[in-house]
Amino acid sequence: MSLPMVVQVIQAFFFGTVVCLFFIWFGMIAVPDATVTSWLVHEAEKVKFAGVTMPFSLVLVKVSMVLGAFAALSFVAQTASDDRYANGFLQPAIEDVRRTVMVRNIYRAHDR
Numbered sequence: 019m020s021l022p023m024v025v026q027v028i029q030a031f032f033f034g035t036v037v038c039l040f041f042i043w044f045g046m047i048a049v050p051d052a053t054v055t056s057w058l059v060h061e062a063e064k065v066k067f068a069g070v071t072m073p074f075s076l077v078l079v080k081v082s083m084v085l086g087a088f089a090a091l092s093f094v095a096q097t098a099s100d101d102r103y104a105n106g107f108l109q110p111a112i113e114d115v116r117r118t119v120m121v122r123n124i125y126r127a128h129d130r
Contacts, residue, residue, distance in 0.1 A: 021115055022108045026097060030090040038086030045078045054078075 054062045054075060062075035097103045 021112055025111050026094060030094045033093045034086040034090030037089040038082045041082035041085050042074055042078060046074050
């Protein structure tokens with residue numbers, strides 16, 4: 019896997035995570051539990067984490083994860099085809115890594 023791909027995957031992961039967390043927060047505010055119960059015809063299961071019951075449902079988390087994944091996919095498609103993104107972010111990142119590896123090689127050559 020090349021460096022630009024790794025950088026893009028990390029960015030897409032963080033972007034998708036932020037979108038997912040936003041939709042969990044927004045869903046807690048916008049959709050009351052009574053509405054979710056009427057949609058599902060039964061009580062929605064609350065998320066339990068480390069023995070603590072969270073104030074949001076498992077259904078909300080699943081829907082938010084799907085929306086976050088689609089947002090990350092859209093982000094990857096957009097940035098992969100955008101030359102301004104490549105020139106503005108990826109090229110400097112590649113140059114930083116290239117410079118770091120060069121300095122490491124010089125250091126290791128002097129260490130011998």
